[in-house]
Amino acid sequence: MGAALKLAAPSPEVVIAPRAGQRALLRFITCGSVDDGKSTLIGRILYEAGAVFDDHLEALDRDSQKFGTNGKALDFALLVDGLAAEREQGITIDVAYRYFSTPKRHFIVADTPGHEQYTRNMATGASTADLAILLVDARKGLLPQTRRHAFIVASMGVKQVIVAINKMDLVGYDEAVFRAIEADFRATVASLGFTGITCIPVSARAGDNLTEASPAMPWYRGSALLPLLETIDVAPREAPDTAFALPVQWVNRPNAEFRGFSGTIASGRVTKGDVIQALPSGRESRIARIVTADGDLESASAGQAVTLVLEDEIDLSRGDLIAAASGARAGVRPRVRQNLEARLIVTGEKRVEPGAEFFLKLGTTLVQATVTGLRHAIDIETYASVPARGLDLNGIGVVSLRLDRQLGVMDYATNATLGGFILIDRLSNETSAFGFVLPDTSVVVQENEPAGALGRVLLRLIGPEGSAERRERLTRASWRLASALAVGGVVGLASGQGGAALLAGLADLVLRPLARAAHDAIWARVIERRDAALTLDGGGI
Amino acid sequence: MSTMTHLQRLEAEAIFILREVAATAEKPVLLYSIGKDSAVLLHLAMKAFYPGKLPFPLLHVDTGWKFREMISFRDETVKRLGLDLLVHTNQEGVKAGIGPISHGSQLHTDVMKTQGLKQALDLYGFDAAFGGARRDEEKSRAKERVFSLRSPDHRWDPKNQRPEPWSLYNTRKRQGESFRVFPLSNWTEADVWAYVAEENIPVVPLYFAKPRPVVARSGSLIMRDDERLTLAPGERVEMRKVRFRTLGCYPLTGAIESDAETLDGIIAEMNASRASERQGRLIDHDGAASMEAKKQEGYF
Numbered sequence: 001m002g003a004a005l006k007l008a009a010p011s012p013e014v015v016i017a018p019r020a021g022q023r024a025l026l027r028f029i030t031c032g033s034v035d036d037g038k039s040t041l042i043g044r045i046l047y048e049a050g051a052v053f054d055d056h057l058e059a060l061d062r063d064s065q066k067f068g069t070n071g072k073a074l075d076f077a078l079l080v081d082g083l084a085a086e087r088e089q090g091i092t093i094d095v096a097y098r099y100f101s102t103p104k105r106h107f108i109v110a111d112t113p114g115h116e117q118y119t120r121n122m123a124t125g126a127s128t129a130d131l132a133i134l135l136v137d138a139r140k141g142l143l144p145q146t147r148r149h150a151f152i153v154a155s156m157g158v159k160q161v162i163v164a165i166n167k168m169d170l171v172g173y174d175e176a177v178f179r180a181i182e183a184d185f186r187a188t189v190a191s192l193g194f195t196g197i198t199c200i201p202v203s204a205r206a207g208d209n210l211t212e213a214s215p216a217m218p219w220y221r222g223s224a225l226l227p228l229l230e231t232i233d234v235a236p237r238e239a240p241d242t243a244f245a246l247p248v249q250w251v252n253r254p255n256a257e258f259r260g261f262s263g264t265i266a267s268g269r270v271t272k273g274d275v276i277q278a279l280p281s282g283r284e285s286r287i288a289r290i291v292t293a294d295g296d297l298e299s300a301s302a303g304q305a306v307t308l309v310l311e312d313e314i315d316l317s318r319g320d321l322i323a324a325a326s327g328a329r330a331g332v333r334p335r336v337r338q339n340l341e342a343r344l345i346v347t348g349e350k351r352v353e354p355g356a357e358f359f360l361k362l363g364t365t366l367v368q369a370t371v372t373g374l375r376h377a378i379d380i381e382t383y384a385s386v387p388a389r390g391l392d393l394n395g396i397g398v399v400s401l402r403l404d405r406q407l408g409v410m411d412y413a414t415n416a417t418l419g420g421f422i423l424i425d426r427l428s429n430e431t432s433a434f435g436f437v438l439p440d441t442s443v444v445v446q447e448n449e450p451a452g453a454l455g456r457v458l459l460r461l462i463g464p465e466g467s468a469e470r471r472e473r474l475t476r477a478s479w480r481l482a483s484a485l486a487v488g489g490v491v492g493l494a495s496g497q498g499g500a501a502l503l504a505g506l507a508d509l510v511l512r513p514l515a516r517a518a519h520d521a522i523w524a525r526v527i528e529r530r531d532a533a534l535t536l537d538g539g540g541i
Numbered sequence: 542m543s544t545m546t547h548l549q550r551l552e553a554e555a556i557f558i559l560r561e562v563a564a565t566a567e568k569p570v571l572l573y574s575i576g577k578d579s580a581v582l583l584h585l586a587m588k589a590f591y592p593g594k595l596p597f598p599l600l601h602v603d604t605g606w607k608f609r610e611m612i613s614f615r616d617e618t619v620k621r622l623g624l625d626l627l628v629h630t631n632q633e634g635v636k637a638g639i640g641p642i643s644h645g646s647q648l649h650t651d652v653m654k655t656q657g658l659k660q661a662l663d664l665y666g667f668d669a670a671f672g673g674a675r676r677d678e679e680k681s682r683a684k685e686r687v688f689s690l691r692s693p694d695h696r697w698d699p700k701n702q703r704p705e706p707w708s709l710y711n712t713r714k715r716q717g718e719s720f721r722v723f724p725l726s727n728w729t730e731a732d733v734w735a736y737v738a739e740e741n742i743p744v745v746p747l748y749f750a751k752p753r754p755v756v757a758r759s760g761s762l763i764m765r766d767d768e769r770l771t772l773a774p775g776e777r778v779e780m781r782k783v784r785f786r787t788l789g790c791y792p793l794t795g796a797i798e799s800d801a802e803t804l805d806g807i808i809a810e811m812n813a814s815r816a817s818e819r820q821g822r823l824i825d826h827d828g829a830a831s832m833e834a835k836k837q838e839g840y841f
Contacts, residue, residue: 024546024547025547025550054815054816054817055816055817056817094684094699094700094702095684096680096683096684097676097683097726097727098677098683099676099677099727099729101731106547108727120704121704123704123706124704124705124706127706127707128706128707128708156706249557249560249561249564250560250563250564250590252590252592252593253593254592254593254594258592258593260592262560262589262590263560264553264556264557264708291591291592292588292591293587293588293591294588303545303550303553304545304549304553305552305553305556305557305560305589307591318564347704359713361709361711362709364561364564416707417707417708420706420707420709421709422706422709422711424711424713429711429713429714429715430703431703431704431711434704434706
């Protein structure tokens with residue numbers, strides 16, 4: 001099987017000539033529930049593509065005897081499960097990256113864990129993938145974990161999925177089983193926005209439909225998996241019509257004559273002479289030079305690492321954006337924000353809830369962020385919005401964040417580099433969440449303020465229109481008022497004295513929040529002390 | 542959107558990582574081990590900070606058993622590029638007379654490489670060290686992060702690694718912790734050679750085939766680089782046309798018989814080979830999952 005493919009990794013620039021417009025490199029991820037056979041599938045594809053060296057094959061043979069779950073036959077999963085703990089437990093814990101080539105394409109595969117507690121590693125693999133292979137066990141059909149993974153893959157921006165319905169050999173290669181799962185999957189993910197879904201019946205262990213059409217399933221007319229991976233067109237992850245933006249990464253000033261701003265272009269294209277704007281300051285200048293070690297460039301575009309020299313000495317440092325000036329060219333420009341609406345996938349132990357503080361890293365900027373509101377959590381199996389007070393590890397939800405300074409951002413759907421961020425726990429430094437900037441649903445303070453100082457004060461107190469902050473604050477205020485009225489009413493009725501009613505109402509209005517604040521502060525102190533103790537032990541975090 | 546080639550993408554990614562460390566670490570260093578991966582890493586670093594100089598020194602942990610041609614190549618490179626090179630050797634190991642022949646590969650590697658490296662990092666107080674390791678080299682390296690956090694005693698905890706979505710690296714660390722950073726994580730051996738050819742990067746001549754004095758010993762061809770390699774009864778030195786696919790301590794590095802005298806020859810040979818790059822590295826085979834164990838103890 002796959003004899004034509006059994007050649008060693010060809011040298012990149014010589015052999016591989018993708019057809020026009022097709023990318024020479026495809027990054028993909030494999031995911032699915034535990035024991036769906038992901039690692040076996042990847043190991044098998046590596047083997048069939050000739051990417052397994054003889055000495056590794058000998059080691060695999062030894063390992064298969066020792067740890068294998070496939071009798072005495074080769075257990076391909078052991079090719080990718082590289083950590084000792086993984087081999088002992090027979091599961092994948094961490095994402096493993098594998099590299100192989102066929103005459104048509106280079107591939108980078110992220111083999112990701114199926115277990116729920118390792119969801120963050122799966123999301124990591126998906127963050128840079130062009131395509132996802134979702135494995136489904138033909139005997140089990142869609143599992144909760146399949147729905148979780150489909151959702152996370154879609155959240156991370158992957159548009160193209162291949163559903164490999166595996167272990168077809170164990171259901172007698174039955175077309176009806178395949179069709180039922182396919183229909184179920186398409187219906188389930190209808191709301192997730194995938195632009196391409198291809199379902200393939202396979203058997204990773206027996207090798208059916210991996211490199212060539214399987215004689216066991218003549219009813220399947222589509223392409224086998226590897227030929228499909230070699231030819232499938234993947235749309236770029238980024239929107240095509242974005243304006244130029246570069247996050248300043250490093251200020252390069254070797255001497256008094258040279259001051260350059262180094263960074264990787266995050267979106268759009270820049271040409272010498274373009275008018276640019278520094279964000280968030282808004283100061284303008286022009287591009288004097290686009291410097292690289294291979295000589296100056298006339299223009300450069302997204303993905304290139306360059307050093308920009310400006311015509312004017314404007315104040316710029318790491319974390320600022322150099323972006324196309326407004327009106328310079330059509331295209332979506334970064335917007336400057338101090339409040340963000342964002343979807344989060346929680347990846348750490350620290351609970352994400354209103355009031356929680358984190359470092360936020362986006363592009364090359366590190367700022368402090370406070371969670372000001374939690375709109376809702378998302379039930380990852382039904383995809384429904386559900387009310388929640390906080391988000392814990394692996395939880396997904398939509399929050400409002402307030403930053404300690406302004407930031408140039410884009411929507412994640414428009415540009416992952418300027419719209420994807422991480423939250424970092426300030427105590428443990430662990431990565432607490434992956435974040436995705438959402439389009440502004442609310443009108444932002446500085447762009448549409450009600451006239452007058454009173455309006456501004458009021459707006460600051462209650463938050464921008466439609467925001468989660470405003471809703472939360474208004475809800476809280478109205479509850480306080482209702483509670484005070486009720487207490488006043490009860491006291492008034494019982495005592496028959498208006499004065500006592502007023503006093504009781506006022507006391508409720510003032511004393512209860514004070515008591516609550518004191519209670520919360522004591523708890524916060526206790527929790528902080530416990531965290532600090534854990535930190536000193538180095539355990540638990 | 543962009544018409545960058547595969548190698549241009551890899552180059553841009555590595556430059557991004559190099560700059561990210563320079564901007565966030567207090568005292569970075571580039572671990573220079575003289576081989577082809579180090580050569581590519583150094584070349585990328587020169588590009589990343591052009592027209593400025595490297596904002597960090599190079600560190601070579603010298604075990605005292607490197608090929609002589611490696612040391613002369615190292616010194617020429619430093620001179621040619623005007624670099625700041627620190628060389629560290631574990632003096633305790635030297636005093637104890639530790640060597641690969643007398644003490645075996647495991648003890649030698651631990652004392653002279655791993656302990657030597659940790660000593661040097663502590664001595665200078667480096668909080669980030671670049672290495673040229675690639676994920677395609679070895680199974681446990683396939684699970685390694687680009688920014689790999691190490692505890693104050695340099696240990697790697699493979700079960701508790703930070704996720705690295707997109708190209709966003711969490712560079713926060715506590716006092717005493719440090720990072721090992723791998724800008725070539727996503728490169729393969731083929732990419733490295735293609736890049737060496739495309740960019741005309743000088744590499745140690747030992748990678749090219751020529752007649753060299755070798756001894757056949759337990760299935761490997763060991764070059765007799767100096768008289769410290771003593772011969773067992775029945776062993777003899779013969780001139781054979783050989784080259785090296787990777788370079789380490791000479792008594793621990795197996796040569797391969799080859800006619801590849803040029804870069805094209807090397808690339809063609811690699812494409813036809815059915816053996817992995819590190820097959821000639823005796824230290825990888827010291828025990829099951831042995832690279833993982835070495836890495837946990839602080840090896841690169």
